[in-house]
Amino acid sequence: MLAFLGGTGPEGKGLALRLALAGEEVVIGSRDAARAQTAAEELAVLAPGTSITGADNLAAASQAESVFLTVPYEAQRPLLEQLSQVLADKVVINVIAPMVFQRGRGASALAVEAGSAAEEAQMLLPQSQVASAFQNVSAEELLDQSHTMEGDVVVCSDSPAAKELTSDLTRKIPELRPVDGGSLANAKYVEQITPLLVNINRIYKIHAGIKIVGL
Amino acid sequence: MLAFLGGTGPEGKGLALRLALAGEEVVIGSRDAARAQTAAEELAVLAPGTSITGADNLAAASQAESVFLTVPYEAQRPLLEQLSQVLADKVVINVIAPMVFQRGRGASALAVEAGSAAEEAQMLLPQSQVASAFQNVSAEELLDQSHTMEGDVVVCSDSPAAKELTSDLTRKIPELRPVDGGSLANAKYVEQITPLLVNINRIYKIHAGIKIVGL
Numbered sequence: 001m002l003a004f005l006g007g008t009g010p011e012g013k014g015l016a017l018r019l020a021l022a023g024e025e026v027v028i029g030s031r032d033a034a035r036a037q038t039a040a041e042e043l044a045v046l047a048p049g050t051s052i053t054g055a056d057n058l059a060a061a062s063q064a065e066s067v068f069l070t071v072p073y074e075a076q077r078p079l080l081e082q083l084s085q086v087l088a089d090k091v092v093i094n095v096i097a098p099m100v101f102q103r104g105r106g107a108s109a110l111a112v113e114a115g116s117a118a119e120e121a122q123m124l125l126p127q128s129q130v131a132s133a134f135q136n137v138s139a140e141e142l143l144d145q146s147h148t149m150e151g152d153v154v155v156c157s158d159s160p161a162a163k164e165l166t167s168d169l170t171r172k173i174p175e176l177r178p179v180d181g182g183s184l185a186n187a188k189y190v191e192q193i194t195p196l197l198v199n200i201n202r203i204y205k206i207h208a209g210i211k212i213v214g215l
Numbered sequence: 216m217l218a219f220l221g222g223t224g225p226e227g228k229g230l231a232l233r234l235a236l237a238g239e240e241v242v243i244g245s246r247d248a249a250r251a252q253t254a255a256e257e258l259a260v261l262a263p264g265t266s267i268t269g270a271d272n273l274a275a276a277s278q279a280e281s282v283f284l285t286v287p288y289e290a291q292r293p294l295l296e297q298l299s300q301v302l303a304d305k306v307v308i309n310v311i312a313p314m315v316f317q318r319g320r321g322a323s324a325l326a327v328e329a330g331s332a333a334e335e336a337q338m339l340l341p342q343s344q345v346a347s348a349f350q351n352v353s354a355e356e357l358l359d360q361s362h363t364m365e366g367d368v369v370v371c372s373d374s375p376a377a378k379e380l381t382s383d384l385t386r387k388i389p390e391l392r393p394v395d396g397g398s399l400a401n402a403k404y405v406e407q408i409t410p411l412l413v414n415i416n417r418i419y420k421i422h423a424g425i426k427i428v429g430l
Contacts (some may be wrong), residue, residue: 105398105400106397106401108400109403109404138429141429150428150429151428151429154411154415179415180415180418180419181411181414181415182321182414182415182417182418183320185320185323186321186410186411186414188324188407189324189407189408189410189411190411192403192404192407193404193408195401195404196369196396196401196404196405197427199396199397199401200369200394200395200396200397200427202397203395203397204395204430206429206430207429208427208428208429208430209427209428209429210425210426210427210428211425211426211427211428212412212415212423212424212425212426213365213366213423213424213425213426214353214356214365214366214421214422214423214424215419215421215423
């Protein structure tokens, strides 16, 4: 089972939907179990016959073998301090891109002392295997089943097992391709592509993603 | 005429070669005029019938209407302090991605107080129009005329004229596509893609570039 903590937001819902459609059992997590259940019911309507449930973040993390972090960056530290025991020995896939929006300036990357949200998560979860991935996949397009995804998912991790699992999950979403982005120290570059894409989206009125060419 | 300051390195030579092949008059600049002339002669052999000359950086910058910065980041500040007068009212295209290489860790982005090399250049050249572009185009592939380029050049600038000129020059290199990356404040995200690509290159033994999908 895969848990999506903070999975009531668009990115979490979109990834949960696509992976449920690929046959994965999915649980949406939220601080508020009722909100998680509402989100799960919405997704179940979009994808009849799939296994999508909702629970509070702790219950969702406890049930799952692997866990996606799709909370806003500000919520990462308190969430992981609360869940470090239950996440021990699990693969934790960090989708968070720390960003702020300022009127007239668009999106900017937030400075993170650890370098990246993913490295901070690994520090807070020393017994988990953290991978960084999926930051640059459009939530709107994930949620639109009629849309075939395109682009690459750069996967960074210091754990070969976490990198392999994350890459395998990427391949379950048709047309998405995992790219080995090396160690977790490279996650900061991938997280910082997100504000660039958000600003490009605003200029072109699109939902941009990235592809590594030459591969 | 286009000048390539620090154009004896692979990125400067590669861009100079491709733009000379596209019909642009090109001057290679270097601290050492003799080295610039040697590089120009090497390129002229690769591209007979084109206009490629060499000069010291000051003479190259003086002759040109538009100037590419292709020096290592460490050389940017002293170069621009020396040339700020001669570069006034010109378009300056910053190709620099501030990076360090560490044994066993690969490439990492250098922290730049101004945010990016391009923003630092604009601060040092208040009378010039600075654009940021071409950091993520492989020098090896630019220098290999048999290779058709692929990928996107994200162009950031606070000057609409500089952005337009840089985009027009991008289109002169077959198959490269300019993408409007918004203001110069976004240059840091583009510059930081370079160490990520360098590290991906090492993993896959390729010359990677990027493409914005969804455009």
